[in-house]
Amino acid sequence: MTTVAEPHGATSAAAPDDAVTQPRVVTPxxxxxxxxxxxxxxxxxxxxxxxxxxxxxxxxxxxxQNPYDLTDFTERDARLPPGSERLFDAQIFAVSLPGLEAGVPVSIDAAQTVDPANPFVDHLVIDAVLVETADGNEIRLTVETEPPDALDGLDTIQVENLPRGVELTVGEKHAFRNLWTLTRDDLRSFAIALPPGYDRDVGFRLRLTTTATDPSFTYWLGTDxxxxxxxxxxxxxxxxxxxxxxxxxxxxxxxxxxxxxxxxxxxxxxxxxxxxxxxxxxxxxxxxxxxxxxxxxxxxxxxxxxxxxxxxxxxxxxxxxxxxxxxxxxxxxxxxxxxxxxxxxxxxxxxxxxxxxxxxxxxxxxxxxxxxxxxxxxxxxxxxxxxxxxxxxxxxxxxxxxxxxxxxxxxxxxxxxxxxxxxxxxxxxxxxxxxxxxxxx
Amino acid sequence: MTATAAAGKPPIVALEGVSKRFVKRLDVAMRVANMLGSHLREEVVRAVDTVDLAVDEGEVLGLVGESGCGKSTLGRIVAGVHAASGGRMLYRGQDVADLHGQQARDVQLKIQMIFQDPMSSLNPRLRVGDIIGEAPRVHGLVGRRALDGYVDEIMGHVGLDTTYKRRYPHQFSGGQRQRIAIARALAVKPEFLVCDEAVAALDVSIQAQVLNLFMRLREELGLTYLFISHDLGVVEHLSDRVMIMYLGRIVEQAPTEALFAAPNHPYTQALLAEIPRLVATRRTYTPVKGEIPTPLNPPPGCHFHPRCPHVLPRCRDEVPRLKAVAAGHWSACHLNDQA
Known part of the structure; x- marks a missing residue:
């Protein structure tokens, strides 16, 4: 690669071994x-x-984050600017009301199914009673939260996965999905209207989302x-x-x-x-x-x-x-x-x-x-x-x-x-x- | 018509009418141009023109000539690097063109070459031990285990410190590099060494050492040399016999003493007149007239005639043959016919 300039060269012509004094060892x-x-x-x-x-x-x-893992990110975080903190995941409570009899009140302690670490709502206590009315039965529900003021920090409250034909008496239904959006007051006391002759069990999922952010995870360069x-x-x-x-x-x-x-x-x-x-x-x-x-x-x-x-x-x-x-x-x-x-x-x-x-x-x-x-x-x-x-x-x-x-x-x-x-x-x-x-x- | 008629035994290497032409072929554009009426011709260089030579075992044959006269090409033909375009090359009386496979390889290894520039003749990316040991290992001359000792032995032969085995060529001086090149050639146990200007690139002091090394190896290993040089002093010191080459042809050959004492060919005379002497007497400096002509278009007849001081009319169209002027002294000059 390179020729090393040899400062000493051959020593004397007389010596049969032109034993050059050691050149400075510079490896290529x-x-x-x-x-x-x-x-x-x-x-x-x-x-x-x-x-x-x-x-x-x-x-x-x-x-x-693993960008290939679809469970690792949600669309709620889409297009956040650099430096934003991640929004907390929605809390989801599965509520099932099996075998209700008319006039007999039932109290359910609904468990959180996803993200149990979410700190906002510990659990929900739901009282339900089946009431017979003229145009079909109704299930009247009252919901209390633990801690009591937990609902204040919530952004949206949604009910999803209601059985087919079953409707809420309050809240706004999504344009085409089986999704109802309730206000905080709605949630405290609302009713589910059952169609005439409905005899199956009723269950739904309550999705509580919050605008609060998680300070432990920041999108330093934003999100896509x-x-x-x-x-x-x-x-x-x-x-x-x-x-x-x-x-x-x-x-x-x-x-x-x-x-x-x-x-x-x-x-x-x-x-x-x-x-x-x-x-x-x-x-x-x-x-x-x-x-x-x-x-x-x-x-x-x-x-x-x-x-x-x-x-x-x-x-x-x-x-x-x-x-x-x-x-x-x-x-x-x-x-x-x-x-x-x-x-x-x-x-x-x-x-x-x-x-x-x-x-x-x-x-x-x-x-x-x-x-x-x-x-x-x-x-x-x-x-x-x-x-x-x-x-x-x-x-x-x-x-x-x-x-x-x-x-x-x-x-x-x-x-x-x-x-x-x-x-x-x-x-x-x-x-x-x-x-x-x-x-x- | 070999010059030295060694009785009985065939010479170790003999060339018979060997020529080497380098042809620059016409490309497509030139051929099209010819069709359209231009007169482009293939350019042919006759680097070596029907040369005969014979080297006897143990002899040192010096080959002298100006640069561009074809002496290096001749050396490469002998060493098997170039193929001749005409003529025969005999190794111990056997035509090397007839040999194949194992035999051809053996003959190839018996004739080794030492090059002029020891920097470019050594692969810069191999360590000295690999440079020397590669060929003997590949050809199975020594086993893998014995290789280390064998390389040490060869390095000792040429006066290299064996501790330098793991170094690269660029870490050595010119003289040492040339010793490495010699060791590489010796490692395949050759009988014949072609030395192409082997000391020309070295300092004068180192030249002497390397020349002495050549002579020592000749005695120890019974080597035969073809020693190519433009330096008459070196050739005089080393050779038993000298050949003078001019534009691809041999113009004179003779035993060293005879040639230096009584040069016959005008070209040889002119060359000898120009050897620098230590005794700086007042002498007239008369260089050979003109440049060496281009081998693309050599002069007809005797190639030397445009520069020859004794030029005759027949020199211009008749090629002179090598003729004996004394015992073992051959010269190609028309002047000898006149006497």
Whole structure:
């Protein structure tokens, strides 16, 4: 990689062993690391990149919420601005009134079924009595809460899951759902009207919601239209984006390098064929080729990776070939031929390792390019499926709300994408400077 | 017509009428242009033009010529790096083109090459131990367990400290690198070494050490050398016999002493006149006229005639043949016919 200037050189002509005094041991890697660290900006980029990669890789363990778990978020939290606290979940009490006899009052202690930790209403005591009236029976209910003033903190009180044909005598029915909204006073004493001849048991669920928020969980970057925590969604999105970018980069590198080495080593018609395909490939804009491929292949992580490989291999092939052409003419290749080493061994053990530096540089930049391309495709709605949200998809989701002032749904994933790509490019640029023999001092 | 007629035993390496042409073929655009009336022709470089040579076992044959005369190409043909485009190469009397598989590999290993630039002739990404040990291990010359000791032994042979085995080539000086290259060649137990300007890239003090190493190895291992150089001083010091090459052809060959004492060919005379001497007497400096002509379009007849001070009319169209001017002294010059 680099020639170490040897300050001592050979000692004396007389000694048959030109035993050079030990040169300062600077391993190639150490030299490389020192050169790299010379640029503060690049170091900053490297730190950013390491941070981004850590966040992406460990997202399932560090994200505050699992954006794939539908039970983990509710629509009530949708589109909350950054810094909002999570609303408490609704309290649901299941009430069943089995075997009521006319005129015999029954007292029920209704248990809370969901989220027992909710602190507002401990439990409800419901007194019910069946009353016979002229146009069918009625169940009259009085509800008391424990603590008594718990209802004051409630926002809405709803009754759901009433049996078919059964109606409340108070409250407002939802336009088409079996859902009744009551006021606090309604709840204290209301009645259920049973149709004539109704003889089955009556049961329903009481849903109490509150506007109070949970101070233990804050949406630092707001929530999206499904009520998901943006921060968690971005961490998972970063994971997907990085994964797709790196996977496609590795496969494209392997394919492109093999073809580039083959072209450079064998030359002639093989080289012409491969390099003309490369030229053809590179003459189309990458986004256009990817669009066409995905239009044919359909959506899916594997398909996006495949499309990115097809778009990118040519860059690696061209870079590898140009590096290999230089290396192939060096004398160590002739020496290897002289030692009757096999072709396979010469290509992969002698030629390939010496072609790596420029390919590494192209690789870093191409991974950034792949991530941007994947985000573009997802933004256009032909990339990753909705079940695998990447940064591009998150940006796309928030785009609809941008003009409504709900900037955070789009802007924060956009910033994450920007930081990722800038970090990779900073590192890639410095790698190019360090590995470029022409710039070496 | 081999110059040295070693009685009985065939020479270790012999070339018979070997040529090497490099052809730059016309591409499609040029062929289309030709159809439309232009007169583009394939460019052919005759780097080596029907060369005969024979090297006897244990001999050091020096090959001298200006840069671009084809001596490196000739060396690479002998070492099996380039294939000749014409002629035959014999190894101990056997045509190497007839050999296949195992036999071909064995002959390939018997002839090794030392290159000019020890930096580019060593793979920069392999450790010294791997550079030296790779070929013997791959070809099964030594077992995996014995390899370490074998590499140590070879390194000791060429005067390298065995503790440097885990280092990379860039951590060594030029002389040490050339020793590594020599060790790499020796590791496959060769009988014949082609040294292509093997000391030209080294400091003068180191040159002497490496040359002495070559001589020591010759005695210890009974090696035969084809020593290619443009440095007449080095060749005089080292060789038993010297060949002078000009634009792909051999113009003179003779035992070293005979050649340096009585050079026959005008080109050889001109070369010898230019050896720098330590005794700085006042002498007129008369360089060979002009540049070496381009091998793309060499002059007809004797290639040297445009620069020759004794040029005759027949030199312009008749190629001179190598003819004996004394015992073992051959020269290709029409002047010899006149005497």
């Amino acid at each position: 890697f150490r030299r490389f690391a020192e050169d790299f660290a010379e640029s503060r900006v690049a170091l900053f980029g490297l730190m950013l990149l390491v941070g981004v990669i850590i966040v992406g890789v460990f997202a399932p363990w560090i994200a505050p 239209a499904q009520g998901r925590d943006m921060l968690s969604a971005m961490m998972y999105g970063l994971r997907t984006s990085l994964g797709v970018g790196v996977m496609s980069g590795i496969f494209a590198l392997v394919i492109g390098m093999s073809l580039g080495l083959t072209a450079a080593y064998f030359g002639g018609r093989v080289e012409t064929l491969i390099m003309r395909i490369v030229d053809l490939q590179l003459s189309f804009p990458a986004i256009l080729v990817a669009l066409m491929l995905l239009a044919v292949l359909g959506r899916g992580v594997d398909k996006v990776i495949l499309a990115l490989i097809i778009v990118q291999w040519a860059y690696y092939a061209r870079t590898t070939r140009s590096a290999a052409l230089v290396e192939r003419r060096k004398e160590y290749m002739e020496a290897a031929a002289c030692l009757a080493l096999s072709r396979w061994r010469i290509i992969f053990r002698h030629l390939l390792p010496n072609c790596l530096p420029p390919v590494i540089v192209v690789g870093t930049v191409q991974v950034a390019h792949a991530i941007a391309l994947e985000a573009t495709l997802s933004f256009l709605g032909i990339g990753l499926p909705l079940t695998k949200p990447s940064l591009g998809l998150l940006i796309s989701n928030g785009f609809d709300y941008l003009l409504a002032g709900k900037y955070w749904i789009s802007v924060y994933p956009g910033l994450a994408l920007l930081v990722t790509i800038v970090a990779i490019n900073l590192v890639g640029d410095q790698l190019r400077d360090v590995l470029n023999p022409r710039l070496q001092r």
